[in-house]
Amino acid sequence: MKELNRWFVTNRRDLPWRHSPRDPWAVLVSEVMLQQTPVVRVQPAWEAWLARWPDATSLANDQPGEAVIMWDRLGYPRRALRLHSAAVRIRDEFGGRVPDDYDTLLSLPGIGDYTASAILAFAYRRTIPVLDTNVRRVLARSRHGLAYPRGSAVTRTERQELAEILPTSGEQAATTSEAFMELGALICTSQNPVCTQCPLATNCHWYNSGQPANQQPPNRQARFAGSDREVRGRIMQLIRSTPAGVTQAELDLTWPDPAQLSRAQASLVADGLLVETADKRYTLPTS
DNA sequence: TATTCGTGGTG
DNA sequence: TCACCAAGAAT
Numbered sequence: 113m114k115e116l117n118r119w120f121v122t123n124r125r126d127l128p129w130r131h132s133p134r135d136p137w138a139v140l141v142s143e144v145m146l147q148q149t150p151v152v153r154v155q156p157a158w159e160a161w162l163a164r165w166p167d168a169t170s171l172a173n174d175q176p177g178e179a180v181i182m183w184d185r186l187g188y189p190r191r192a193l194r195l196h197s198a199a200v201r202i203r204d205e206f207g208g209r210v211p212d213d214y215d216t217l218l219s220l221p222g223i224g225d226y227t228a229s230a231i232l233a234f235a236y237r238r239t240i241p242v243l244d245t246n247v248r249r250v251l252a253r254s255r256h257g258l259a260y261p262r263g264s265a266v267t268r269t270e271r272q273e274l275a276e277i278l279p280t281s282g283e284q285a286a287t288t289s290e291a292f293m294e295l296g297a298l299i300c301t302s303q304n305p306v307c308t309q310c311p312l313a314t315n316c317h318w319y320n321s322g323q324p325a326n327q328q329p330p331n332r333q334a335r336f337a338g339s340d341r342e343v344r345g346r347i348m349q350l351i352r353s354t355p356a357g358v359t360q361a362e363l364d365l366t367w368p369d370p371a372q373l374s375r376a377q378a379s380l381v382a383d384g385l386l387v388e389t390a391d392k393r394y395t396l397p398t399s
Numbered sequence: 400t401a402t403t404c405g406t407g408g409t410g
Numbered sequence: 411t412c413a414c415c416a417a418g419a420a421t
Contacts, residue, residue: 146417153407187405224419244417293417302415333414336405345405
């Protein structure tokens, strides 16, 4: 991994949540925002978020609807709600401090295996395998000659494989994990990887076997245009811009198909992103 | 295990 | 125009 670390020293992006000393809350917020949202869009949102809510308690003391508004257009607004719920639990159960053990982190809303591991590694500098889509792809290619990892779920084998590669030192393990992720994000990309600039190319099983397309990309998404997700997005855009609440008639203007609108609206209510008031208006959630 | 869940940039 | 994708989680 000497080649990888040398590459990382030179090519490491200066991202604010990597600045030392790393605040676990700031890292947690960054990791949740980065779930399926690109770095370039997360960075300004992360800055604004932490300027307003510098710790979990300050977020917990504010309204969940305010979190949804601040979330703005990062996408998947349920993440904003879950982040607020996690902040409430951190305030109420952990004295406002982000937990530092895997099982407790995993029990928080919106935090799964990747995010729990990332917080432990990047904030607390603990030696733990961090397997995101980038790391999985880099390992699949360099070590197994596969264009993409098999399946969408992290396997025990992958975890063990990475654990054996990682340095013992928590500090060095965290750096190595960041380097793997950075390589996957900048060089060993899903499409059009830049293998000629890859520090692992010499020993890459996939590159040395001619980059065979032997696997399907694991994450094919349903088309967005015309989907319920698009309708939900329309509704959320309206409600974010009108936090005082909207009427059903105003909601009806967001989408031409009444049945689909009704379905999307009901799903938002079920998610807690949309609240029906006593006078039949719709607002963002309050605690 | 396969789906669902936003948004915007890119080729 | 459109498929593909971007530090996943929950069900």
